[in-house]
Amino acid sequence: MTAQDDAPRRVDLAGARVLLTNDDGIEAEGLAVLERAVAPHVGELWVVAPASGRSAASVMTSLRRRIKPEARGARRFAVDGSPADCMLIALQRLMADTPPDLVLSGVNHGANLGDDLNFSGTVGAAVAAALEGAPAIALSVAHGPGGYAAGHDWRQAEARSADLIARLCDAGFAPGGLYAVNYPHDPSDPDAPALVRPAGRQGGSFRLEEDGDGGVIVRHQGDRGVDRSASDYDAVRQGRIAITPVTVDRTDWRVLQRLGEAV
Secondary structure, eight states, X not given: OOTTTTSOBOOOGGGOEEEEEOSSOTTOHHHHHHHHXXXXXXXXXXXXXXXXXXXXXXXOOOTTOOOOOEEOSTTEEEESSOHHHHHHHIIIIITTTSOOSEEEEEEEESOOOGGGGGTOHHHHHHHHHHHTTOOEEEEEEOOBTTBGGGOOOOHHHHXXXXXXXXXXXXXXXXXXXXXXEEEOSSOSSTTSOOEEOOXXXXXXXXXXXXOSSSOEEEEEOOOOSOOOSSSHHHHHHTTOOEEEEEEOOOOOHHHHXXXXXXX
């Protein structure tokens, strides 16, 4: 790989063809928030999103199952599949002749921090886009103290997203790279700069709940305060926006170098 190949890919948001998706479904409030935030600032907007909620789908892809996108207006499609399905259909079919300059996934109903980057359908859509060569950003808003049922405060996400996205587009995207943006539920200062932080680690994102009839229900536990390091968890706990650079490269280069060519 040459230095030129490794150079960040910058995006001119003002003239960009932007594709929106999510994992909460095409009718989700967070998607509408993102659409309102960015529509005035881009050249052309497309929406290709799941027909219904597909949370925690990661990059799951529907193999050997017929999927037909349903038109919901101009450059707007609902897909009976996962967020990753939406990206494949958008990039290889619906927009194959006019690829997007940028993919935005969200705004998710709930934070996607630390370990949850591995499970999130919101992040999964951005990963699927990056694997196809498209710059991508995943955006999420933390739950309030009452959890999902308490609703979400979208004001900071709607007010700040266009500027933050433009800044990340100017910073550029590494090959196979994307960004995860997480808004706090209760900002300490709505105008404070975002903090760039690594993904935290706490383990145990999910727990099993007995249903009383021999079965179980999987419950998401979110941030339980286990990781107290200067991570994305910590930034959001402080009421600050967290930005985490993410890569699709699963290779552990340190171990690769230590092991050498053969074991």
